[in-house]
Amino acid sequence: MSAGLTERRQAILKLVIQEFVETACPVASEALVRKYRLNVSPATVRNELAALEELGYLTHLHTSAGRVPTDAGYRFFVENLMERTTLPLAEQRTIRHQFYQVRGELDQWIQLAGAVLARTTQNASLVTPPRAAEPLRFRSMELIAIHDTMALAVLVFHGGIVKQQTVTLDAARSSEDLRRSAARLSDYLADQTLGGIEETLARPVEQQPLALTDFERGLVEMLVRAMQTFEEQSREQIHSDGLIEMLSQPEFIPALVREDAERAVERLRRALEILKSGRGLGTLIPQVLASDGVQVIIGGENSADEMREYSVVLARYGVENAIAGVLGVIGPTRMAYPRSISTVRYISSLMSDLLAELYNAENRIPEGEALE
Amino acid sequence: MSAGLTERRQAILKLVIQEFVETACPVASEALVRKYRLNVSPATVRNELAALEELGYLTHLHTSAGRVPTDAGYRFFVENLMERTTLPLAEQRTIRHQFYQVRGELDQWIQLAGAVLARTTQNASLVTPPRAAEPLRFRSMELIAIHDTMALAVLVFHGGIVKQQTVTLDAARSSEDLRRSAARLSDYLADQTLGGIEETLARPVEQQPLALTDFERGLVEMLVRAMQTFEEQSREQIHSDGLIEMLSQPEFIPALVREDAERAVERLRRALEILKSGRGLGTLIPQVLASDGVQVIIGGENSADEMREYSVVLARYGVENAIAGVLGVIGPTRMAYPRSISTVRYISSLMSDLLAELYNAENRIPEGEALE
DNA sequence: TTTAGCACTCCTGGCCTGAGAGTGCTAAAG
DNA sequence: CTTTAGCACTCTCAGGCCAGGAGTGCTAAA
Numbered sequence: 167m168s169a170g171l172t173e174r175r176q177a178i179l180k181l182v183i184q185e186f187v188e189t190a191c192p193v194a195s196e197a198l199v200r201k202y203r204l205n206v207s208p209a210t211v212r213n214e215l216a217a218l219e220e221l222g223y224l225t226h227l228h229t230s231a232g233r234v235p236t237d238a239g240y241r242f243f244v245e246n247l248m249e250r251t252t253l254p255l256a257e258q259r260t261i262r263h264q265f266y267q268v269r270g271e272l273d274q275w276i277q278l279a280g281a282v283l284a285r286t287t288q289n290a291s292l293v294t295p296p297r298a299a300e301p302l303r304f305r306s307m308e309l310i311a312i313h314d315t316m317a318l319a320v321l322v323f324h325g326g327i328v329k330q331q332t333v334t335l336d337a338a339r340s341s342e343d344l345r346r347s348a349a350r351l352s353d354y355l356a357d358q359t360l361g362g363i364e365e366t367l368a369r370p371v372e373q374q375p376l377a378l379t380d381f382e383r384g385l386v387e388m389l390v391r392a393m394q395t396f397e398e399q400s401r402e403q404i405h406s407d408g409l410i411e412m413l414s415q416p417e418f419i420p421a422l423v424r425e426d427a428e429r430a431v432e433r434l435r436r437a438l439e440i441l442k443s444g445r446g447l448g449t450l451i452p453q454v455l456a457s458d459g460v461q462v463i464i465g466g467e468n469s470a471d472e473m474r475e476y477s478v479v480l481a482r483y484g485v486e487n488a489i490a491g492v493l494g495v496i497g498p499t500r501m502a503y504p505r506s507i508s509t510v511r512y513i514s515s516l517m518s519d520l521l522a523e524l525y526n527a528e529n530r531i532p533e534g535e536a537l538e
Numbered sequence: 539m540s541a542g543l544t545e546r547r548q549a550i551l552k553l554v555i556q557e558f559v560e561t562a563c564p565v566a567s568e569a570l571v572r573k574y575r576l577n578v579s580p581a582t583v584r585n586e587l588a589a590l591e592e593l594g595y596l597t598h599l600h601t602s603a604g605r606v607p608t609d610a611g612y613r614f615f616v617e618n619l620m621e622r623t624t625l626p627l628a629e630q631r632t633i634r635h636q637f638y639q640v641r642g643e644l645d646q647w648i649q650l651a652g653a654v655l656a657r658t659t660q661n662a663s664l665v666t667p668p669r670a671a672e673p674l675r676f677r678s679m680e681l682i683a684i685h686d687t688m689a690l691a692v693l694v695f696h697g698g699i700v701k702q703q704t705v706t707l708d709a710a711r712s713s714e715d716l717r718r719s720a721a722r723l724s725d726y727l728a729d730q731t732l733g734g735i736e737e738t739l740a741r742p743v744e745q746q747p748l749a750l751t752d753f754e755r756g757l758v759e760m761l762v763r764a765m766q767t768f769e770e771q772s773r774e775q776i777h778s779d780g781l782i783e784m785l786s787q788p789e790f791i792p793a794l795v796r797e798d799a800e801r802a803v804e805r806l807r808r809a810l811e812i813l814k815s816g817r818g819l820g821t822l823i824p825q826v827l828a829s830d831g832v833q834v835i836i837g838g839e840n841s842a843d844e845m846r847e848y849s850v851v852l853a854r855y856g857v858e859n860a861i862a863g864v865l866g867v868i869g870p871t872r873m874a875y876p877r878s879i880s881t882v883r884y885i886s887s888l889m890s891d892l893l894a895e896l897y898n899a900e901n902r903i904p905e906g907e908a909l910e
Numbered sequence: 911t912t913t914a915g916c917a918c919t920c921c922t923g924g925c926c927t928g929a930g931a932g933t934g935c936t937a938a939a940g
Numbered sequence: 941c942t943t944t945a946g947c948a949c950t951c952t953c954a955g956g957c958c959a960g961g962a963g964t965g966c967t968a969a970a
Contacts, residue, residue, distance in 0.1 A: 192963095194962075194963055194964085195963075195964080196962095196963080206912075206913090207912070207913050207914080209912075209913055209914070209915095210911085210912060212964065213911095213912085213965095216965080228919080229918080230919055230920050230961090230962060230964055231921080231964085232963070269704075270703040270704040270705060270760070271702075271703060271704075272704075305682070306682070310677070310678070312698050312896065313897075316896065318694070318698050320680070320692050320694070320700060322690070322692070325684075326684050326690045326704060328690065328702040330643075332641075332642040332643075332644075332896060388642070409781075409810060409814075410807075410811060410814055413807060413810065430803060431791065431802060431803060434785075434803070434806065435782075435786075438781060438782055438785065439782060442781075442782055523706075524684065524688060524704060525685075566931075566932055566933085567932075567933080568931095578943075578944090579943070579944050579945080580932095580944095581934095581943075581944055581945070582942085584932090584933065584934075585934095585942095587933090588934080598933090599951095600950080601932080601933060601934085601950045601951055602930090602932045602950055602951045603931085603932070603933085603951080603952080604931090604932070604933090
């Protein structure tokens with residue numbers, strides 16, 4: 167019957183996908199002809215639809231239902247049919263402005279990126295904090311007295327990373343005392359990684375260049391613990407946002423989708439767990455970190471079974487060889503891919519620029535829109 | 539017919555509520571007699587149930603359905619029927635241990651409190667960061683060079699609050715330069731509030747005790763901006779967690795609740811929006827901040843209409859006259875109140891102890907279990 | 911190759927029915 | 941006066957049935 171993907175079939179596939187993405191209803195031959203004023207009859211379209219189905223790009227829930235794209239259909243669309251768009255300039259400007267307003271605060275960038283991704287794509291977003299390629303390297307420490315038996319330690323690491331931690335003092339100490347201890351340790355351990363610090367401490371006492379007081383030893387322990395938890399956390403952490411946006415997609419509204427409400431709720435619960443636990447994403451993140459450009463994973467292409475109904479659009483952001491994170495959107499496979507992709511590309515480029523500024527590096531990761 | 543709330547009616551009301559909380563199904567007269575081996579016949583119980591209904595403590599969805607507690611029923615239960623329990627010691631110990639592991643990190647306390655509340659009550663939790671009674675008061679500033687045109691400012695405020703912020707330098711500056719500027723400003727503005735700083739700056743130049751360079755003026759502007767956003771944020775922010783826990787309550791699983799799945803989903807969406815936006819909670823927070831002990835708001839008692847199906851159990855935590863926040867759980871009115879209340883009480887007391895340590899203050903807010 | 915026509919399939923919603931659960935009432939018993 | 945047994949009544953729930961409609965797939969003609 168069929169004879170490959172003719173021009174016309176591609177055009178029809180594109181229309182079907184656009185229509186389905188827009189309406190969330192299976193699309194029928196007649197509706198296509200009417201809406202897009204095709205110069206062929208519904209019957210012709212039906213033949214082509216049947217061919218596309220045989221080629222594996224469309225399916226059928228049951229005999230008398232319209233066509234729905236398969237994962238392969240979306241894939242072909244993303245790869246070949248979709249024109250590469252960029253986010254409208256007006257939107258770019260708005261977003262840039264929002265980032266400008268939180269300049270200087272990395273945590274806020276992450277939060278903002280998540281919020282913007284969610285809002286402009288109407289799907290859930292996820293952002294991992296940027297992780298340095300190098301292991302954490304200590305820089306200096308400040309100790310600030312809070313009251314006589316408690317102080318605040320501000321730990322500064324290379325790459326502008328700061329952690330704060332309150333410490334209980336073994337005995338009352340003067341500010342001057344604290345200042346001196348902090349300075350000694352800053353000096354002693356400067357530029358060391360976690361491993362280095364541990365090694366330094368492991369040396370027999372007589373080989374140590376500096377005799378540490380018990381108090382100072384306690385501080386170092388605290389430092390080591392802080393570095394450990396930081397490295398653990400930064401490996402795991404995934405910020406996500408836009409649950410509500412995603413949940414307002416028709417897939418999650420049983421009334422709209424004419425289907426077992428059961429399943430809609432079940433789907434929802436699953437979506438929640440994916441976002442919360444990052445299961446189904448775990449293997450993806452390192453993969454994206456190791457690749458360039460925007461990655462699109464459609465439905466069952468993801469090995470994780472619970473992701474079969476979801477697509478993910480991800481990109482790395484950061485500074486080459488220095489620091490990198492991943493951000494993107496997740497939503498039902500019926501996703502406005504062009505918009506998602508262009509948004510993810512833009513935001514990742516923006517975040518890269520911001521980080522590059524921080525690192526004063528010219529070589530940013532993503533190709534794509536500049537910050538102007 | 540009726541003659542007030544007799545002993546027996548109270549006992550039956552208590553059983554009905556316990557049973558309903560446990561099973562989430564309307565409870566029938568016969569089931570009660572059977573399960574609790576009452577020495578009366580189902581008919582007698584029916585009469586009592588009818589009386590309780592007339593008194594407003596129970597309802598009926600339709601003629602041939604079991605009884606369900608009303609808001610007033612829950613209220614009476616919480617006020618008079620429920621024994622005041624405390625969290626089992628084993629659980630207390632586990633929780634305390636978890637807090638011990640993140641000692642010294644306020645942000646982590648908040649996150650942990652949310653997670654623990656959610657897990658042990660199987661409902662959603664909410665925690666507002668502790669807010670100082672006093673306005674934010676500047677303490678000192680450090681400037682750390684990141685590279686030649688960028689530095690990291692670490693802003694320290696009274697009460698152990700630290701903010702970090704990257705700043706772009708107008709020109710290359712040496713570390714020594716940065717150190718001196720930071721020291722000058724720390725000295726100049728120490729112990730001032732936002733208002734005070736603005737006032738100081740507003741004075742004509744000749745009256746200023748210290749001539750600031752342009753660079754230093756820029757830093758102060760940054761400081762002012764950081765203080766502003768901090769005060770704004772701390773007023774609004776509500777951390778929430780445990781969405782999944784709450785969503786595994788039968789109320790959100792249409793199959794279990796024999797009802798329009800529609801409504802379950804709608805309810806869910808609403809729950810999400812409440813948690814995300816804090817609408818329906820907004821008015822509650824200041825109220826709780828101004829009161830002692832655990833507050834229980836049941837269903838429609840909350841003025842916000844969207845909260846009609848939810849109950850909230852909240853408590854203040856913090857240090858009297860110094861710093862305070864609110865934490866609690868939110869879930870369907872069919873809630874295990876004794877457990878929720880004892881958990882909220884315990885966590886708030888724990889958080890108060892932790893904060894008190896930070897503030898070295900003896901006068902903690904909540905009565906209740908000590909840290910041991 | 912395209913198209914008109916038409917039979918066919920399958921979902922959908924409405925209606926009905928029987929079973930079951932639980933109540934409310936009544937009248938008798940304690 | 942309270943408790944209880946008995947029973948009719950009400951309402952939900954699940955299943956079956958049917959008509960309407962949407963959309964396809966096939967066939968045969970243009």
